[in-house]
Amino acid sequence: xxxxxxxxxxxxxxxxxxxxxxxxxxxxxxxxxxxxxxxxxxxxxxxxxxxxxxxxxxxxxxxxxxxxxxxxxxxxxxxxxxxxxxxxxxxxxxxxxxxxxxxxxxxxxxxxxxxxxxxxxxxxxxxxxxxxxxxxxxxxxxxxxxxx
Numbered sequence: 001x002x003x004x005x006x007x008x009x010x011x012x013x014x015x016x017x018x019x020x021x022x023x024x025x026x027x028x029x030x031x032x033x034x035x036x037x038x039x040x041x042x043x044x045x046x047x048x049x050x051x052x053x054x055x056x057x058x059x060x061x062x063x064x065x066x067x068x069x070x071x072x073x074x075x076x077x078x079x080x081x082x083x084x085x086x087x088x089x090x091x092x093x094x095x096x097x098x099x100x101x102x103x104x105x106x107x108x109x110x111x112x113x114x115x116x117x118x119x120x121x122x123x124x125x126x127x128x129x130x131x132x133x134x135x136x137x138x139x140x141x142x143x144x145x146x147x148x
Contacts, residue, residue, distance in 0.1 A: 002032040002102040003145060006066055008059050008109035009040040011135055020139055026146035033145075035138075038062045040109040052111050060114025063106055071102040073121045075113055076137060080124035085144065091123070092148050105141060107134050 011017050020035075027033040039062070041055040067073060072095060083091065095103060105125075106117060110133075118124060127140055 001096060001100065002034075003027065004068070004071065004102065004104040005033075005035045005107070005138070005141065006038065006063055006104060007035060007107045007134065007138055008038050008063065009134055010037050011138065013135065016135055016139055020142050023139075023142040023146040027142065027148075030148070036066055038066065043111065055109075056111050056114045057116075059109050059111075060117045063108075063113070063117050064120065067104050067106075067120065068102050071104040072100045072123075073104050073106065074123045074125050075106040075108070075118050075121040076125050076127065076141065077108070077113055077118055077121075078126060078129065078131065079118075080121075080126035082126045082128070085147065088144060089148060105145075107137050107141065109134060 011020070024033055024035070038059070041058050043055055044051060047055070106113065106121070108117070127137065132140070
């Protein structure tokens with residue numbers, strides 16, 4: 001099975017890169033794993049609602065262009081379903097039994113994900129009702145994936 005993680009924005013912090021690389025090595029022992037970093041749009045300090053919508057749409061178009069057509073898509077979003085680690089592992093086992101060959105997780109930029117991206121998701125996943133920086137979510141997700 002292939003696991004793809006599409007992220008808007010680059011990781012700049014070395015300590016996060018090192019931790020994510022550590023978990024990625026564990027994931028690659030069992031799965032094909034790749035992280036795709038897409039550029040984020042610069043958001044003006046006093047961006048209007050319309051400007052923010054345009055930024056989300058541009059980032060969304062980039063994301064959609066990188067999702068394989070046969071992939072099972074899981075966007076991480078605040079309105080998603082919260083899973084415990086055990087529930088996440090159980091659902092993962094079901095995906096494997098169903099013969100899913102590729103799973104794409106999506107982490108948006110600072111403004112979130114476009115409706116088009118979230119609509120593509122077969123499962124919308126939330127790790128918390130709290131909002132976390134997308135760099136930290138990348139770490140949390142890779143840690144959880146390393147457990148599978």
